[in-house]
Amino acid sequence: MVIPAQEKEAIFEKILARIEQVxxxxxxxxxxxxxxxELLAEQVPYxxxxxxxxVDSQSPRELVLGPFVGEPTEHTRIPxxxxxxxxxxxxxxxxxxQDVSQETNYLSCSVHVRSEIVVPIFKEGKIVGGLDIDSHxxxxxxxxxxxxxxxICDRISQIL
Ligand code: SME
Numbered sequence: 001m002v003i004p005a006q007e008k009e010a011i012f013e014k015i016l017a018r019i020e021q022v023x024x025x026x027x028x029x030x031x032x033x034x035x036x037x038e039l040l041a042e043q044v045p046y047x048x049x050x051x052x053x054x055v056d057s058q059s060p061r062e063l064v065l066g067p068f069v070g071e072p073t074e075h076t077r078i079p080x081x082x083x084x085x086x087x088x089x090x091x092x093x094x095x096x097x098q099d100v101s102q103e104t105n106y107l108s109c110s111v112h113v114r115s116e117i118v119v120p121i122f123k124e125g126k127i128v129g130g131l132d133i134d135s136h137x138x139x140x141x142x143x144x145x146x147x148x149x150x151x152i153c154d155r156i157s158q159i160l
Contacts, residue, residue, distance in 0.1 A: 003045075003046075005142065005144055008142065008144040008145070008148075009144055009148075011043055011044060012144060012148035014043065015039055015040065015043050015044075015148070015152070016148065016151065016152065016155075018039055019036055019039065019152060019155060019156075020155075022035040022036060022039065023036075023155065023156070023158075023159055029159055029160065030066070030067055031067075032159060033052050033066060033067040033156070034067035034068075034069070036067075036152070036156065037050040037051060037052070037067055037068055037069040038069055040133065040152075041069045041070065046135045046136070046137045046140040047133050047134075047135060048070060048112070048113070048134055048135055048136045049068065049069070049070030049071060049073075049109065049110070049113070049132075049133065049134035050068065050069050050070060050131075050132075050133050050134075051065065051066065051067065051068025051069070051070065051073075051131075051132050052065075052066035052067055052068065052121075052129055052130070052131055052132070053065055053066060053078060053085050053089075053129055053130050053132055054066045054128065054129035054160075055089070055127060055128050055129055056077075061079060061080040062077055062078070062079050062080070063077065063078045063079075063080070063085055063086065063089055063129065063130065064076065064077055065077070066129070068132075070134070071109065071110050073109040073110075074109075075107050075109060078107065082105065082107065083105060083106055083107035084097055084100075084103065084105075084106060084107070084116050084118050084132070085107075085118050085130055085132050087105060087118075088118035088119070088120050088130050089120060089127055089129075089130055092120055092122070092127055093120065094117065094118065094119045094120065094146055094149070094150060095117070095118045096116075096117045096141050096145075096146060097115060097116045097117070098115050098138065098139040098140075098141060099114065099115060099138055099139065100113060100114060100115060100116055101114075109134065110134070112136045113134040113135070113136060114135060114136055114137060114138045115134070115135045115137060115138060115139060115140055115141065116132070116133065116134050116135070117132075117133050117141050117145060117146070117149065118130050118131070118132045118133075119131045119146070119149045119150055119152075119153045120153070121153045121156060121157050121160065122153075122157055123157045123160055128157065128160050129160070130153075131149060131152070131153050131156075133149070
């Protein structure tokens with residue numbers, strides 16, 4: 001699915017505004033994160049699985065699955081360095097995989113997934129988790145996805 005940059009920007013601006021409202025809701029952090037997942041999955045037509053992995057406070061080099069929307073996954077704990085999520089956490093930078101069949105260090109969740117983007121979340125300079133998005137489309141991500149998802153993660157880190 002090819003969405004022109006301007007149209008994508010409009011979608012993401014709307015999401016950012018809605019996220020501001022969601023983050024103010026008087027509900028648990030978990031519930032607010034789940035709302036953010038719902039918003040992204042509803043508003044971006046090629047986001048088919050959206051979820052958070054959070055660094056385990058007991059085991060700081062492991063990620064634990066947090067709120068998500070989409071098919072259940074067996075990958076509920078991911079060590080740093082493993083898969084796209086673990087590599088993004090290890091490197092501390094956004095990891096975009098436009099075609100998962102080309103990535104050897106990849107943990108498959110569903111045969112339908114063809115691409116993935118993982119954006120790390122930092123708090124006071126330390127990695128605290130990541131936002132993981134899977135798509136059933138090939139090469140769907142452009143610089144707008146990365147720019148806006150990084151903005152969203154910056155904002156989310158303030159409630160963690
Ligand atoms: N594909 C991920 C694992 C998590 S699922 O996408 C939900 C990875 O390689 O880290």
